[in-house]
Amino acid sequence: MTLRSNLAVGSSRWAVRRAQWRALGLSDEDMTKPKIAIVNSSSNLAICFSHLDDIVPPLKEAIRAAGGVPFEVRTAAPSDFITSAGRDGRYILPSRDLIVNDIEVAVEGALLDGMVCLASCDKTAPGQLMAAARLDIPTIVVGCGYQPSGRFRGEHVDIEEVFLAAGHVAAGHLSLPDLTEMSDNAIRGPGVCAGMGTANSMHITSEALGMTLPGSTPVLANSPRMWDAVRQAGARIVAMVDEGLRPSDILTREAFENAVTVLLAVSGSVNAIKHLQAVAVEARCDVDIPALFERLADAVPLLAAVRPNGPHFIEEFEAAGGALAVLKQLSGQLHLSARTVTGQTLGEVLADVTVADEEIIRPVDRPLGRRPGIVVVRGSLAPDGAAVKRPVDDRGPSRFEGEAIVYPSRDTALAGLAAGQIRAGHVVVVAGLGPRGGPGMGMASAVVFALDGAGLGETVAVVTDGQMSGLVNTGIVVAEVSPEAAVGGPLGLVRDGDRISIDVTARVVDLLVPDDVLAQRRAGFRVRASSGERGWLSIYERLVTPVAEGAVLTEAVPDEEGKAR
Template sequence: MTEHPMPKKLRSNFPYGSYLWAVRAAQWRALGIDESELEKPKIAIVNSSSNLAICFSHLDGIANALKQSIRDAGALPFEIRTAAPSDFITGAGAGGAYMLAARDLITNDIEVAVEGAQLDGMICLASCDKTVPGQLMAAARLNIPTLVVVCGYQPSGEYNGKHVDIEDVFISSMHVVTGKLPVEELAGMARNAIKGPGVCSGMGTANSMHLVCEALGMALPGSAPIAANSRQMFDFVHQAGQRIVEMVEEDLKPRDILTPEAFANAVATILAAGGSVNTIKHMQAVAAEGGVDVDVYQLFRDLGKQVPVLVGVRPVGEHSIEQMEAAGGGRGLLKRLEPLLHGDALTVTGKTLTQNLHGVIVSDDAVIRPLDNPFATQPAIVMLRGNIAPQAGIVKYGIDPQKMRRFEGPAICFERSADAIEALQDGRIQPGHVVVMRGAGVRGGPAMGGGASKVVFAIDGAGLGDHVAMLTDGHLSGLVCKGLVVAEVAPEAAVGGPLALVEDGDIVTIDLDLNTLDANISETEMQARRARWRPLAPQFGGGWLDIYRNNVSSMEHGAVLIKPLDISRSGEQPQ
């Protein structure tokens, strides 16, 4: 009788001659995988490639290079696909509601493919902003060795002798709506804004989440931000293919890395970079999926008092993402922050953050500033609370010292972004108003669809950016840093949060020094309004959006859909 060696202790390996061994051997042989390779580690390459959006158009080339690197390291690569949401493409339907809802769909796509096949590890190709948290959430949920590869930012262009990027196009589109800009000017910008693949080139949500990956310890040090398809990016791709196989051998898992200290490091990094406010809910969602006992919202409150702004990349400042990369990138920023960080936090290298930062030098003090010479000492992201935001309200303040820090005025309320924009066009929104745009939260939108960012840019286009304030329970594009806008007010209006009870004429006060958001509504009046309040009919629904609306948790829990996977039940071997 022929002797067969015992399989390695990998969850992807099943006893020789068993049902699962036999059917997998048959399937994979037909794919060109020899039976002699079946006991190798099996690595998922999580790819959101799509021809719908430039953000994802280069990922197949990265996946191919990664496959070779994984094979060279002695493992088997298996490419899997997920949804590929892009704000500027997928955001067209249902008022943008598919965008945030896609984040959790990506997480579940990954679970079905990777957990169902019992693969041993995975590399996630991080691109546009919702793919990154979706991948990190899956890593935390499945808790198998995982490494994130940052797939880079797109090159921007010039128009009429000036820099132009997708942020400029987005803002200018709403300036056309309000009559501030000729449509042909917008068309010229759109023709020149993007010169190649990758994510938006500013410090929007995508590049902010790429920084989060490195600060959490889930990406190789020095890999964010990085130019898409550059030689440096492909160097990291090669290293990642080698490293993920070592991580499987070491059994180094996400929950070894995703500790409360790691989240504190990531929060400090976003504060220092003036990053996207969307990182807050995304990090909270990752923590929820990994069962990490950490309140990301409170971390932003606490660390906001300690962490100065050291980077001024557009839209917060005037530097480019290319300048930040050249000056030292995320690793350079972490080096500047090192005295404020938890240096003993473990990373995907198997080393601590402190070990990874040894010998790192920042090459341009004007781009990544030292702690004693920051762009701003006031926090770039301010967390508010008050009688109309008992859980939270978030302001992207940026680094402009002239920006308003206190505003008081009468509310003018809208349930739809189109109504607010119409009010701007016909002059009903006046200087001194506090524009309230509600019903755009995770349930009301649902999934924060509703166009809050369009209203912000329309206000700017109407020349009212310095003369009105805005409140919304919706979210803002990571490219938004205009005016005094309080976003993600929670609890949201759709579930009866106090924002739903604000009426036209109520005096609203926003104070960034006191961190408060209040309306002059007595508790008695609040109760009376609550008694007669009725929820509005959903703006959009059916299909996946109803599944999302009916299952999504609140913002303070990261707006996740389900309880964390019970990983103790996974990998059961057949009898």
């Protein structure tokens, strides 16, 4: 086998590498074997990652048994609930791209032959998929599981319910002792949030793309099924190197369409839109992910309703067959010729699959509904699109028109709510949180949850260029508005009292202000030269592309409109 890791014998690079690796205990025979990176985004800061270090030893053993040599490499390990404390949560999205570059430096710098990526919290799976696409070496992404949830006074409780409940405490509708007790019981072990949030959505998406072993997502962390997937990945990655099966063989236009179809069928996280677009950009695949969501929205039935979208738990979804069962039910709407990390086509993978529970994962002729849970809206307020997460049932409004009340940050919006400024009928505009405006795309979820806690969740709407929790399902929330306010997008021209119209069914969000008034405002608008941030956020601000393009880092500096020059 010809391996890129096998340097010319006798060369200076071979000699110093041999000296380093011999000191690590490798033999001369090992030097000629496939060298596999175990990408471990581990951290003791969050329970999401706390089990990953224990996964590495059996994975190394499986790789060695298959004839490879494993090398563990580390990356950043961001957690939405921990890393969001600093800079108003603006490190969260940029951390995804930091992971990509961490992997590039370690794996490409060492010229390793393949990767097994341990995916956990929200940004690790998309970051690892982006890196796989960029490096284009054999890669398997392993979803390392969801956390077991707890009980609060006889009822299910998980981390997202704690997050939502905090807004009720601020409004005086829940006591601090009750919130504390919920917090004590919400998480009973390691793994990602136990719901159809961004982490589980991206693990399922990775399987739908063909980059994860079939039948391995979602999975309870540290369960026998997770350990089986780990061992299988260790054996399979060495064979993939031998076969030369690369991400470019798998991450095709057809694979991305399959992934969007699955996300619509399970009403996954709205954050998956920008993450999938980012993977497509790194894969050099000319596909418009938001446009795919628009085109497929009415064609894909809702087959599963996992909390908070519906009544079922992620454990029930896994037991019913998980992502593989959803793919089976959708097989008539998928590109079955798409390849997977097994070396088989998707059609071959699905040939003998059965669905364990067709009440949890419905067939297409008996769906839970046909109204899309992930909706891309456009209009005069969002010419390049925005994302809306809808409930899977018919609760809550689908249309809203009201007067804007504008805030420049999450904290000012929360202060305005506390001061009684926000009333029923308002459209709460939180502007300046986009990738460049943040910089780093601020989180606006706390505003939505606080409004819900104040009893305004169904009587106001929220429009923002920031991002939301993947589980937001309260009222009408239009997020990730593009172009963002900081680069002159219409959202930055909204003033208190302007009327905004939202029609989710028609997929339109409009600013009802005369053109001549907007022209006057636009003439006086000046793009901010710099936020004054230092470090990673400064680099991100200068290089990030618009969210509609995946909010990836470009090699060129964006111009005043946020486009890459």
